[in-house]
Amino acid sequence: MMVATMSTSIGSASALRAPSSNKRAGRSPRALVCRAQKQDGQARRSVRSAAATMEAPVGEEEGFQNVWRASYEADNESPELTKNWKKTMKVAVTGAAGQISNHLLFMLASGEVFGRDQPIQLQLLGSERSRVALEGVAMELEDSLYPLLREVQLGIDPRQVFADADWALLIGAKPRGPGMERKDLLDINGQIFQEQAQALNEVASRDCKMLVVGNPCNTNALIGMANAPDLPKRNWHALTRLDENRAKCQLALKAGKFYTSVTNCAIWGNHSTTQVPDFVNAKIGGKRVPAVIKDTAWLKEEFTPKVANRGGALIKKWGRSSAASTAVSVADHLRSLYTPTPMNDCFSTAVSTEGNPYGIDEDLVFSMPCRSTGDGDYEVIDDFVIDDWLAAKIKESEAELQKERDCVGHLIPGATRAVCMITEDTMLPGEN
Numbered sequence: 001m002m003v004a005t006m007s008t009s010i011g012s013a014s015a016l017r018a019p020s021s022n023k024r025a026g027r028s029p030r031a032l033v034c035r036a037q038k039q040d041g042q043a044r045r046s047v048r049s050a051a052a053t054m055e056a057p058v059g060e061e062e063g064f065q066n067v068w069r070a071s072y073e074a075d076n077e078s079p080e081l082t083k084n085w086k087k088t089m090k091v092a093v094t095g096a097a098g099q100i101s102n103h104l105l106f107m108l109a110s111g112e113v114f115g116r117d118q119p120i121q122l123q124l125l126g127s128e129r130s131r132v133a134l135e136g137v138a139m140e141l142e143d144s145l146y147p148l149l150r151e152v153q154l155g156i157d158p159r160q161v162f163a164d165a166d167w168a169l170l171i172g173a174k175p176r177g178p179g180m181e182r183k184d185l186l187d188i189n190g191q192i193f194q195e196q197a198q199a200l201n202e203v204a205s206r207d208c209k210m211l212v213v214g215n216p217c218n219t220n221a222l223i224g225m226a227n228a229p230d231l232p233k234r235n236w237h238a239l240t241r242l243d244e245n246r247a248k249c250q251l252a253l254k255a256g257k258f259y260t261s262v263t264n265c266a267i268w269g270n271h272s273t274t275q276v277p278d279f280v281n282a283k284i285g286g287k288r289v290p291a292v293i294k295d296t297a298w299l300k301e302e303f304t305p306k307v308a309n310r311g312g313a314l315i316k317k318w319g320r321s322s323a324a325s326t327a328v329s330v331a332d333h334l335r336s337l338y339t340p341t342p343m344n345d346c347f348s349t350a351v352s353t354e355g356n357p358y359g360i361d362e363d364l365v366f367s368m369p370c371r372s373t374g375d376g377d378y379e380v381i382d383d384f385v386i387d388d389w390l391a392a393k394i395k396e397s398e399a400e401l402q403k404e405r406d407c408v409g410h411l412i413p414g415a416t417r418a419v420c421m422i423t424e425d426t427m428l429p430g431e432n
């Protein structure tokens, strides 16, 4: 039972206090701790529920300006529920007041992503513009009464919000504004990821894993890994699972099968219109796709662009970019890392190409077929067949990523090249 409602409004005058009788009355409440502080030494307030207040007075913690925390303390009421729970996982999410997060946060808190035995603490990063909206998000999380959600922190400073994070889901990024060229967007969002990576390098768990969703996600992840030298490069991912899911759906529709029969379906390359959905190695009902869908022209000329342009087609219909299916694909991505990959299957994730078995430039973040033993880590599968068609397509996506890398050389420590050759105004997924 919750004993206090939380007001996270910045500067709200009334401090909420739970009835002090709750603990003594033996109700063992799920105690709510709420702190709201105003920045720059202005008036601050700290609120605690009775259960917590009786144990210790609230102090003002250094470095917690701009951070609002709602902490659900274990109430010891149901030891049966919690006795097999794992250690709380700290999951930082950026762009937490945005569309994708609005779906994803609730999936994370419910346990359907990391498991019903995995309590989590959400550390939510917003931008200056979205800070009030973020408080609304926290209110909805609170009202959802998720037992596994142990704590929520809100803030706009990555150095505070990323503290000890086990996972950082980096969703927040700026959309392209009117008249903005693609190279400008690479620069603007690249700066966000440079700053956030530096913060992760300083304060996150040394095993922290990062998933970049904000576009252009491959290059943002490349900037991230270069600016976080103390975190393992292989822990950086960029999301291409949505593209994989879209490819599976189209193959299943064409074959007249249910999508669960589509396996081994990889996306190669950039999360952009040069991405390569791999029908050469994909299977339907255990058979190679070209043996099931014999229409090669469809596979090459319709399927491939349809998957690559799906985001844009969706915007035309709906007026905004995919959010729910993106959140689902983030959940799929995370689950794939914590579930052993079945034999003869794979999942797609864009990761460092260092040491890759396909001869791809070793200094990129490139989507490739991977498998996991279920421990959160992955390996790149090394025996995919690369025919001439696939090889040529992979080269195109590689060339695009090389150009993107050159455009953001100024954000990559030690980069040897920082000349932007992207003159054409190509689109990011979802923009067209």
Ligand SMILES: NC(=O)c1ccc[n+]([C@@H]2O[C@H](COP(=O)([O-])OP(=O)(O)OC[C@H]3O[C@@H](n4cnc5c(N)ncnc54)[C@H](O)[C@@H]3O)[C@@H](O)[C@H]2O)c1
Pocket (backbone or CB within 6 Å): 094, 095, 096, 097, 098, 099, 100, 101, 125, 126, 127, 129, 130, 171, 172, 173, 174, 175, 192, 212, 213, 214, 215, 216, 217, 238, 239, 240, 241, 242, 243, 271, 321, 322, 323, 326, 430
């Ligand atoms: N990789 C993929 O498959 C995929 C799919 C869909 C969307 N995306 C990308 O995901 C990103 C987010 O999409 P959305 O629909 O949620 O957008 P959105 O505009 O609804 O939300 C983005 C949020 O991020 C916040 N933000 C901006 N800069 C920030 C910063 N520096 N720190 C923290 N927060 C910041 C904004 O205030 C906003 O609340 C976009 O870049 C989009 O292109 C990627």
